[in-house]
Amino acid sequence: MLNENLGIVYALLGAALATFLAGSGSAIGVGMGGRAAAGVLTEKPELFAKVLILQLLPGTQGIYGLLVAFVVLGKIGILGGTAPTADKGLLFLAACLPIGVAGLISAIHQGKASVASISLLAKRPDSFGRAMLLPAMVETYAILALLVSLLTVARL
Amino acid sequence: MKDYIYEVARIRVMENGLLSKADFDQLLAAPDHEAALAYLADRGWGGGAGTSDAEAMLKAEEDAAWALMKELLGEGHELDILRLTRDYHNLKAAIKDIYASSGLAPERLYREGGTIPAEEIRRAVEDENYGRLPEAMQEAAVQAQQALSRTGDGQLCDSIIDKAALDALTAAAQSAPDPVLAEYAVTLAVSADIRIAIRAAAAGKSAAEIIPLLAEAPDLNRSMLAEAAAGGKASVAEYLRSTPYSSLADALSRSMSAFECACDDLMIERIRPQKGEAIMMGPLAAYVIARETEIKSVRLLLTGLQNGLPREQIRESLRQCYG
Known part of the structure; x- marks a missing residue:
């Protein structure tokens, strides 16, 4: 029974890792940003909109992980498609790892960069553009991982 | 390890309230002591203590800095x-x-x-x-x-x-919860050692009598300092040039008040990298040190204005700004 479903088990494990790892990274990053934002808003409530954007920047990795997981679910017979063989299931698992691992690490580091940018905004409220650009650079690597995961899953 | 993200972000906003060099220029341009107090009151100093009592104003500021730390750290002993x-x-x-x-x-x-x-x-x-x-x-x-x-x-x-x-300071430096606190303790111990050695030598004590009065501070050799002190301020300055505290040597050659000023400036220089720290507790400690140094500068400035000292003389006694 397990052997018959081994492909779908591997593929589901991949989808779960993409969602769990990237989502956890985003939760940590957004949480860090939220605490820094609360610190600034205690003294300067007028900066709410700006610090909210900076806080949310590390949230994208979780969305990328979810996106990859949905595409996988759409191909393995859960939301559509057909159940994969064990080999193909392993390929789905491998395809999910880039966004899972890079999502986790980049979201945590983007969270730290957001915290620093929120501090910058606290000192210089007119530097919002620069403050946003710095943590946004970390996003590049999450996008690269998303592309690799998405293109691979799409080709399977 | 505990992080201080909320606390540091709040401190960053509070740092905007620190007096800048431009503020000190304004204060020095004030016609008299009362005008300087009024300027400080306009900047929010004194928390409603009024503009006539300088000491009450300065104490209110010092209390406010510690009250903020208590709010941020609770009953913590960091x-x-x-x-x-x-x-x-x-x-x-x-x-x-x-x-x-x-x-x-x-x-x-x-x-x-x-x-x-x-x-x-x-x-x-x-x-x-x-x-x-x-x-x-x-x-x-x-x-x-x-x-x-x-x-x-x-x-x-x-x-x-x-x-x-x-x-106690040097022992506390060993177990300090953040490197900036260790650096604070060491810098304070070193400047106190130099001060004690010079004063003891001026009181006629020999190098052998000075050594036991000095603490074991890193980067400073007690016996070399004591021997240098016995030879006068110039030889202490010469000795300091061979240590990481060479920035204090020139000031020491000028006067003891210039030396005190240089010690505070050195402390500000050492805490300045905390402006780039966003997660650990260093910026909190740096803020308190900066506030205390700033209050010291304002006290010197107000006393100078009250006693009618020349503006240039007052300016020389002012410490570096962290803000």
Whole structure:
């Protein structure tokens, strides 16, 4: 029974890792940003909109992980498609790892960069553009991982 | 490891309230003491204490900085190292008050804001119940009290407690919860060592007599410093040039007040990298140090204006700004 479903088990494990790892990274990053934002808003409530954007920047990795997981679910017979063989299931698992691992690490580091940018905004409220650009650079690597995961899953 | 993300972000906003060089220029341009007080009140100093009482204004600012730390850290003891010297100051004051009857009002003798309430230190000295004091203080308290009772030598009493304070500082530096606090303690101990060595040499003490008065501070060799002190300020300056404290050498050659200023400036330079820290507690400690240095500068400025000192002379005594 397990052997018959081994492909779908591997593929589901991949989808779960993409969602769990990237989502956890985003939760940590957004949480860090939220605490820094609360610190600034205690003294300067007028900066709410700006610090909210900076806080949310590390949230994208979780969305990328979810996106990859949905595409996988759409191909393995859960939301559509057909159940994969064990080999193909392993390929789905491998395809999910880039966004899972890079999502986790980049979201945590983007969270730290957001915290620093929120501090910058606290000192210089007119530097919002620069403050946003710095943590946004970390996003590049999450996008690269998303592309690799998405293109691979799409080709399977 | 605990992080201080919320606290640091809040401190970043508070740092905007620190006085800048431009503010000090404005204060120096004030026609008199009252105008300078009015400028500070406009900047929010004094928290409603009024503009006529400079000391009340400065005390309100100092209290506000510590109240903020209490709000951010709760009953935590992370910043105790910054308050350690107050305890030893209060111990010195209590022993002199009780055994040499200074006759001064308590508010002029004691410093508030130590890790132990000044009243508790006074009671322990009065009852000779030194067990109520922290262990590191007990031996120094007994020795200083006996020295004062036996010889009546206030300087000897001071030197015993100063040495204990420096030892406590260097010990605290080893276990400080953040590198900036360790650096604070070491810088304070080094500047105190230099001061003690010069004063002891000026009082006619030999190098051998000076060595036991000095604390074991990193980067500073006690016997070399004591020997240099015995040779005068110029030889201390020469010795400092061979240590990481060379920036203090030129100031020491000029005057002791220039040296005090250079010590505070060195501290500000050492805490400045905390402006880039966003997660650890260093910026909190840096803010308190910056606030205390700023208050010291304002006190010097107001005293200078009140006594009609030339503006250039006042300017030279002002410390570097962190803001």
